[in-house]
Amino acid sequence: IFYRTMSTQVRNALYDMSILEVDVGGNKLIGRAYERLFDGWERLDGHRINIAERNDDPNAFKYREVVLPEFDVGDELRPLEITTVEGHTKTPPRYGVGRFITTLDNKGIGRPSTLDTVIPNLEKKKYVKVAKGMLHVTQLGMDVNDWTTEHASWLNDLEESKRFEEQLDAVEHDKQSRDELIEEYTKRVAEVKQALGYQDMSERPPSQNQLTFAARLAREAGVTLTDEDVRSAASISKFISKYKKPNQEIGKCPVCKTHPVVAYEKVYQCTNKECDFRVWKKSVENFLERYHPEYQDADALVTDMLRRKKTRMDDLTGKNGNRFSAYYAFEAREHGNGYGISRVGWARKTGGTKHE
Ligand SMILES: [Zn+2]
Incomplete structure (x- = not known):
């Protein structure tokens, strides 16, 4: 804090920087050179001073210049040695908990208030397992992802998710109608339910078990079951919980x-x-x-x-x-x-x- 405070009172450091571009068979190679003309506030860079003191090595604080020889535009360079090196691209690592959240945030998905719940939710639904701070997608997670990609891609499309967050913001700021948004997504959810073969309890007829039980309750309570009571599984369920x-x-x-x-x-x-x-x-x-x-x-x-x-x-x-x-x-x-x-x-x- 001391060094930081002092360094705010000191002039800017000044650098002379050169960039060298070399054309090699159409590929551009770039080299950068730095020369510090004036150290300014960097003389009070606490971090470097601390490292130098800790290591008892004044050189740790020494500024390292990168110097390039002088060139003119159009100069031809002579290669000293040419070797072939075999390289492999590395498989990208699994997402760590922190990087996953940062990635979502960078993509404009989630809000600070909701980001904390993202991973616990994925775990609760058994889509991922967290081991040693890394996310491991489960078979169920992959299956659900495959299914949604095929039948309801809006559920796992990054751009769509981002758009949804923006729509919520727009509703919050009275720039979009809340009812229209609800209507849009009710329609989408209905399509998903249809694809799943989902039948709403309110549309399903009551089961024989429910009818028998409700009739007994009605007898005990001295009331009559109405047409409305026996219309659906949901309505009879309501009657049962009322009289039980x-x-x-x-x-x-x-x-x-x-x-x-x-x-x-x-x-x-x-x-x-x-x-x-x-x-x-x-x-x-x-x-x-x-x-x-x-x-x-x-x-x-x-x-x-x-x-x-x-x-x-x-x-x-x-x-x-x-x-x-x-x-x-x-x-x-x-x-x-x-x-x-x-x-x-x-x-x-x-x-x-x-x-x-
Ligand atoms: Zn107990």
Whole structure:
């Protein structure tokens, strides 16, 4: 700080710089020469002074001139020696965490407020693994990239992403209509959903399980199911959650194996204060909506899953509308974010029993 402060009070350094361009069979070679005419503030360059002192080597502070012999334009140079050297281009290294973020930032993607969450998000979605500060793309990451490149290139096109950020900025500064932007992207998302064979819960008819359960609840509550209630899987789900008794114990905790799990309005939680078993209802509902397993609602699914270590689910709907069977279990989420439903194995399509 001392040297920096002092050097601001000193004149500029002055250099004489020459550039030599040599034409070799049409290729241009460039050499630069520097001669310092006046050292100015550089005499107080603290960094160099420190190095010189530390190494006890006054030469470390010595300025190294690059001097070229004198030439005239058009002079012919005589080669002293000609050798061939074999060279290899190096494979570019993997992105490090820091360089990846800097690269995004340089490309105009992301804002300081969102850049921090980029890598944790990629990890959470299992698109990359971070090992020793380097990003390793997973097979899933490559598959998703291939899919989006083919079906929704706007999702992984750098220029498009940059344009989207600019559109958000424009909305913020009242230079673009928010509604138009939402409409544009709603359309795009709808196209992606169509390509995935995704069916909205609000468009899907209710399942037989849901109808039976809702009818029982309606009987118990002394109400009648309306046409609107049974219109879709979403509407009947709403009816069920309205009439079901709240805060019920729905099974034994799979973690501490002693206390019961209670279904609260938004979360399934172990009643043992020492135990961290907790599943967000929303995440179960997302699972229902994504794979369409045969359960009337989230409570029914969790109740069933709490009965055994892993639960077989049949006739699930995957992306592209394909059907599959698999085993699921509750697994701890990262960052202490409770537990979630994870696929723990595939099941052969025997059409057999649901239970293991
Ligand atoms: Zn527990």
